[in-house]
Amino acid sequence: MERAEVIEHLRNSLSVVLDRPLPEFNAETRILEDLGLDSMRFIELLMSLEDTIGLEVDPESLEPEVFRDAGSLADHIRTRLDPAHASA
Secondary structure, X not given: OOHHHHHHHHHHHHHHHHOOOOOOOOOOOOOOOOOOOOHHHHHHHHXXXXXXXXXXXXXXXXXXXXXXXXXXXXXXXXXXXXHHHHHO
């Protein structure tokens, strides 16, 4: 899955979790600071991504830099979905 596709999935899932549209969402959007996502909503986001794209991840295994912004989370997701993207 391409990075742009993952970011679009993130935008859609976050829009549902936050119950509001996210028209200005892009790779530089800071998930915690810009969107105000708290830990419970972050878990909801991970569950939504599990349902929509098959992502399975233990929230306890995530380092803070993974969810710094939409781009870093998208890169992590791509790596989890296809380890060949680890160096891409």
